[in-house]
Amino acid sequence: MGGLCSYARDAVPRIYLSPPHLSGRELELLKEAVDSNWVAPLGPQVDAFERELADVAGVPYALALSSGTAALHLALIVLGIGPGDEVVCSSLTFSASANPVLYVGASPVFVDVDPDTWTIDPELLDRTLAERPQVRAVVAVDLYGQCCDYDALREICERRGIVLLQDAAESLGAEHRGAPAGGQGALAAFSFNGNKVITTSGGGMLVSRDEGLIEHARKLSTQAREPAPHYQHTELGYNYRLSNLLAAVGRAQLEVLGERVEARRRINARYRELLEDVPGITVMPEAPYGRPNCWLTCILVDPDEAGADRETIRLALEAEDIESRPLWKPMHLQPFFADAPMVGGDVSAGLFDRGLCLPSGSALTEEDQARVVEIVLASRVATKSSQSA
Numbered sequence: 001m002g003g004l005c006s007y008a009r010d011a012v013p014r015i016y017l018s019p020p021h022l023s024g025r026e027l028e029l030l031k032e033a034v035d036s037n038w039v040a041p042l043g044p045q046v047d048a049f050e051r052e053l054a055d056v057a058g059v060p061y062a063l064a065l066s067s068g069t070a071a072l073h074l075a076l077i078v079l080g081i082g083p084g085d086e087v088v089c090s091s092l093t094f095s096a097s098a099n100p101v102l103y104v105g106a107s108p109v110f111v112d113v114d115p116d117t118w119t120i121d122p123e124l125l126d127r128t129l130a131e132r133p134q135v136r137a138v139v140a141v142d143l144y145g146q147c148c149d150y151d152a153l154r155e156i157c158e159r160r161g162i163v164l165l166q167d168a169a170e171s172l173g174a175e176h177r178g179a180p181a182g183g184q185g186a187l188a189a190f191s192f193n194g195n196k197v198i199t200t201s202g203g204g205m206l207v208s209r210d211e212g213l214i215e216h217a218r219k220l221s222t223q224a225r226e227p228a229p230h231y232q233h234t235e236l237g238y239n240y241r242l243s244n245l246l247a248a249v250g251r252a253q254l255e256v257l258g259e260r261v262e263a264r265r266r267i268n269a270r271y272r273e274l275l276e277d278v279p280g281i282t283v284m285p286e287a288p289y290g291r292p293n294c295w296l297t298c299i300l301v302d303p304d305e306a307g308a309d310r311e312t313i314r315l316a317l318e319a320e321d322i323e324s325r326p327l328w329k330p331m332h333l334q335p336f337f338a339d340a341p342m343v344g345g346d347v348s349a350g351l352f353d354r355g356l357c358l359p360s361g362s363a364l365t366e367e368d369q370a371r372v373v374e375i376v377l378a379s380r381v382a383t384k385s386s387q388s389a
């Protein structure tokens with residue numbers, strides 16, 4: 001092993017990017033669910049999880065689903081998006097933001113991000129909507145726990161009669177102008193997959209202020225069953241409901257959401273402090289209008305100034321059994337979306353070239369974090385000395 005630091009690798013457990021962090025109450029609530037015999041994708045834990053999550057997101061209606069992707073899919077359906085429509089989506093995101101656009105037979109149009117927020121650039125969005133009359137909706141993606149600039153996005157969308165859908169998969173517990181993330185669009189989708197701020201192992205939630213939209217999505221999520229004693233269907237249905245067992249896990253997790261967000265914010269602040277004076281390394285900017293949940297702390301590496309590129313740093317961390325990950329590869333650079341229109345692109349491409357997500361799990365110890373930073377710094381020194389040799 002090419003050791004860059006003094007730790008004996010075998011003695012030290014792997015540091016993951018963002019592993020699940022249990023609260024300790026999961027088994028108790030799971031037992032309640034099992035004892036009640038509600039082990040189906042319906043039941044009191046699901047109902048309670050929906051109510052509690054809606055409160056946290058500051059919206060009246062919520063629908064628990066099997067994934068965040070399912071939430072985005074149903075959102076597009078209940079908004080009536082379909083073949084012939086275009087949907088704008090931020091390019092710098094996970095593919096699950098864009099795939100549902102294709103599920104409904106519509107076409108994605110990708111737009112670049114603002115370098116100061118890493119979320120969709122409002123000016124480029126405005127220009128895109130002016131030029132593309134087929135656009136009917138915008139999927140605004142809250143990135144790495146940072147909300148989009150919703151004041152600007154809402155003004156643009158309202159002026160043009162376009163619906164705004166919030167992909168809040170990464171931003172549960174974040175704030176936008178003092179309000180919780182999740183109430184900024186017509187609908188918002190959360191994810192509880194294993195690497196998120198809280199997890200149900202896999203799961204999602206669709207939230208809205210519009211009861212009709214949520215009730216329509218609720219019906220579609222259970223195979224679009226009509227209220228009849230037999231199975232009666234008048235539209236295409238899906239099997240997308242969250243299990244009552246997983247909702248029990250979600251409730252135990254939600255109880256500690258505040259603590260988890262504070263822990264991630266502390267970790268972010270510590271990375272900022274430890275990396276502050278390091279030439280060529282900067283931490284993702286924090287937008288002035290919000291308070292991110294700091295789901296993942298991301299750095300940008302300028303190879304000329306830092307003396308190492310982000311891949312060298314990633315490999316140095318990996319050699320020490322520490323998981324880190326390049327930023328999302330923009331959708332317009334994905335072979336699968338090669339034919340989709342793209343507005344701008346240099347900002348997200350540049351961020352992808354230089355960006356690295358560092359271990360940010362809420363259980364990360366100060367000692368482990370110090371180790372991560374030590375290796376980041378050592379990889380730069382190692383690269384510099386091998387270049388001058």
Ligand SMILES: Cc1ncc(COP(=O)(O)O)c(C=O)c1O
Nearest residue numbers: 067068069094096097169191193
């Ligand atoms: C931005 C974004 N959108 C959508 C999703 C999809 O959520 P899920 O994995 O729960 O389907 C994720 C995470 O996985 C995500 O990070």
